[in-house]
Amino acid sequence: MSEPLLAARGVSVRFGGLVAVDGVDLDVRAGELVGIIGPNGAGKTTFFHTLSGVLAPTAGRVLVGGDDLTGKPPHAYAAHGVARTFQTPRVFKEMPAIDNVRFGLEFAGRTRQHAHDAFDEAETILEFLGLADVAAVPAGGLTPSRQRLLEIGMALGARPRVLLLDEVAAGLTHAEVDASAQLIRRVRDELGLAVVWIEHAVRVLMNYVERVAVLHQGRKIADGDPRAVAKDPAVVEAYLGEEGEPERRAA
Amino acid sequence: MNSRHALLALLAGGLALAALPWLLSDFLLALALSCVMYAGLAVSWSMFCGPTNYLSLATAAFFGLGTYVTAWGAGALPYGLSVLAGGLVAAGFAALIGAAVLHLRGAYFAVITFGMGELVRHGITYYEKAFEGTVGRIIAEAPESTTVYWMVLLVSMGAVAAAVLVRDHRLGLALRGIGSDEERAQTLGVNARRSKIAAFALSAFFAGALGAAMAVRWTYIDPLTVFNPFIGFQTVLIAMVGGAQTILGPIASAVVFGLLTEFLRLQFPYLFLVILGFLLILLVLYLPGGIASLFERWRWRRGNV
Numbered sequence: 001m002s003e004p005l006l007a008a009r010g011v012s013v014r015f016g017g018l019v020a021v022d023g024v025d026l027d028v029r030a031g032e033l034v035g036i037i038g039p040n041g042a043g044k045t046t047f048f049h050t051l052s053g054v055l056a057p058t059a060g061r062v063l064v065g066g067d068d069l070t071g072k073p074p075h076a077y078a079a080h081g082v083a084r085t086f087q088t089p090r091v092f093k094e095m096p097a098i099d100n101v102r103f104g105l106e107f108a109g110r111t112r113q114h115a116h117d118a119f120d121e122a123e124t125i126l127e128f129l130g131l132a133d134v135a136a137v138p139a140g141g142l143t144p145s146r147q148r149l150l151e152i153g154m155a156l157g158a159r160p161r162v163l164l165l166d167e168v169a170a171g172l173t174h175a176e177v178d179a180s181a182q183l184i185r186r187v188r189d190e191l192g193l194a195v196v197w198i199e200h201a202v203r204v205l206m207n208y209v210e211r212v213a214v215l216h217q218g219r220k221i222a223d224g225d226p227r228a229v230a231k232d233p234a235v236v237e238a239y240l241g242e243e244g245e246p247e248r249r250a251a
Numbered sequence: 252m253n254s255r256h257a258l259l260a261l262l263a264g265g266l267a268l269a270a271l272p273w274l275l276s277d278f279l280l281a282l283a284l285s286c287v288m289y290a291g292l293a294v295s296w297s298m299f300c301g302p303t304n305y306l307s308l309a310t311a312a313f314f315g316l317g318t319y320v321t322a323w324g325a326g327a328l329p330y331g332l333s334v335l336a337g338g339l340v341a342a343g344f345a346a347l348i349g350a351a352v353l354h355l356r357g358a359y360f361a362v363i364t365f366g367m368g369e370l371v372r373h374g375i376t377y378y379e380k381a382f383e384g385t386v387g388r389i390i391a392e393a394p395e396s397t398t399v400y401w402m403v404l405l406v407s408m409g410a411v412a413a414a415v416l417v418r419d420h421r422l423g424l425a426l427r428g429i430g431s432d433e434e435r436a437q438t439l440g441v442n443a444r445r446s447k448i449a450a451f452a453l454s455a456f457f458a459g460a461l462g463a464a465m466a467v468r469w470t471y472i473d474p475l476t477v478f479n480p481f482i483g484f485q486t487v488l489i490a491m492v493g494g495a496q497t498i499l500g501p502i503a504s505a506v507v508f509g510l511l512t513e514f515l516r517l518q519f520p521y522l523f524l525v526i527l528g529f530l531l532i533l534l535v536l537y538l539p540g541g542i543a544s545l546f547e548r549w550r551w552r553r554g555n556v
């Protein structure tokens with residue numbers, strides 16, 4: 001098997017007395033589309049922070065393309081091809097939508113050429129996301145769900161090798177979720193990206209990913225085929241009282 | 252307007268302004284000099300502080316350092332070289348302290364940059380007392396006032412040209428990203444630390460060069476005169492009133508302020524300051540983008556009819 005593009009080795013994050021992420025291992029290979037699920041407060045977002053350099057893990061290591069980037073600033077991760085979205089959209093509000101996408105192209109994406117050129121133009125990326133008509137609108141004036149889509153566009157602009165998506169489907173309509181998922185699969189297929197996709201709502205994710213990991217109270221309690229994971233007693237237990245049995249919701 | 256058009260317009264404007272010494276009386280030329288200097292200071296301040304939303308009060312420190320470079324080099328260095336050296340010393344100083352304090356934001360950054368100015372001022376005073384036995388120095392030979400005017404004009408035009416180029420290139424985009432959401436910009440590949448230090452130093456270069464160019468206007472230079480915090484405040488005021496996100500705003504505002512200061516201050520010294528203070532408060536509260544944002548709004552509305 002090829003070397004993982006992204007590897008977390010025993011990653012932990014402590015906030016004072018609280019262990020938000022607890023010794024998580026995760027390997028993601030080129031072309032993989034991996035889901036991460038877990039109840040609210042399970043540590044999913046915090047884990048993403050460590051994978052993108054936003055937060056240095058208090059223990060463990062993060063490797064991208066075989067290089068140990070632990071403790072490096074976020075731009076080092078971006079330069080290595082890690083691009084992410086934020087759960088609460090953090091678009092550049094004053095800039096037109098198109099400049100938000102152009103931003104990544106000018107910085108992290110500048111040194112990397114994709115095999116395909118389909119995503120090398122800010123206009124094309126906006127079109128794929130159905131945002132072509134608002135290209136000139138300042139991003140702060142877009143509806144929350146469109147800002148969420150624009151977040152994906154910003155990350156794609158960075159021409160990632162690894163794409164980290166934090167609850168991009170939240171608040172979108174069924175059709176929009178489907179369109180985003182198609183797009184994500186498509187960039188994955190065309191560009192051979194590794195995609196890690198966090199979703200709180202289990203049902204959304206299970207239909208689109210080929211592998212899923214489950215976080216619970218900071219620990220990874222399952223990792224594998226979605227159908228098998230959904231039947232895992234530990235997973236069912238974690239989700240009981242939270243939002244019901246994941247298997248039923250995934251069906 | 253793209254860079255090339257803006258730079259051509261700048262060149263045309265600069266050439267027209269260069270003819271002023273033949274058209275104006277000495278008094279009016281001195282007034283023009285003050286306007287051009289403040290335009291250069293305000294544009295260089297806005298170059299960094301506009302897009303990043305940093306509030307730097309270090310202008311007086313950079314300016315003062317520049318004047319001292321001229322004062323120390325007077326006699327040894329030709330005027331043009333003093334100006335260049337003044338800019339470089341200020342830029343080097345800015346890079347050094349920038350590396351130490353640019354992670355701070357808001358009031359902390361403002362206070363610490365102000366403190367830096369005081370530190371340099373007292374440092375120089377101490378040095379002169381301890382090692383030279385005097386405070387202050389005399390500049391014996393000064394160039395013609397027209398030469399000074401042309402030099403200040405040249406440096407200010409350089410500041411405007413640099414501001415245009417920064418705005419239209421990646422550094423400007425990086426600075427706007429940093430101003431909007433620094434961490435987000437970093438996750439998209441911006442080396443925020445390096446971009447901020449580079450822009451801060453570039454902006455300091457012009458303030459220092461202007462100080463070095465203006466130094467010869469004083470015959471007697473002492474720290475209290477040239478590290479005058481008023482120069483720094485006035486610069487910030489001009490830039491914010493004009494609109495620090497733009498380049499034309501601070502230029503226009505510098506001219507208006509230059510004229511107002513000269514005419515009103517002579518006649519109503521206290522009332523003038525009171526009005527200025529009120530104006531600043533009103534602007535910060537109701538028009539944080541400065542006067543220039545009014546024009547943007549107007550243009551935007553017209554475009555949407």
Ligand SMILES: Nc1ncnc2c1ncn2[C@@H]1O[C@H](COP(=O)(O)OP(=O)(O)O)[C@@H](O)[C@H]1O
Nearest residue numbers: 015018020038039040041042043044045046047
């Ligand atoms: N900056 C922070 N300081 C202190 N606690 C935090 C911080 N960020 C997150 N937490 C806590 O860490 C835990 C995990 O949060 P998070 O990673 O956001 O979970 P998820 O994304 O899975 O909902 C939560 O208990 C949260 O309150």
Ligand SMILES: [Mg+2]
Nearest residue numbers: 044045046087
């Ligand atoms: Mg979260």
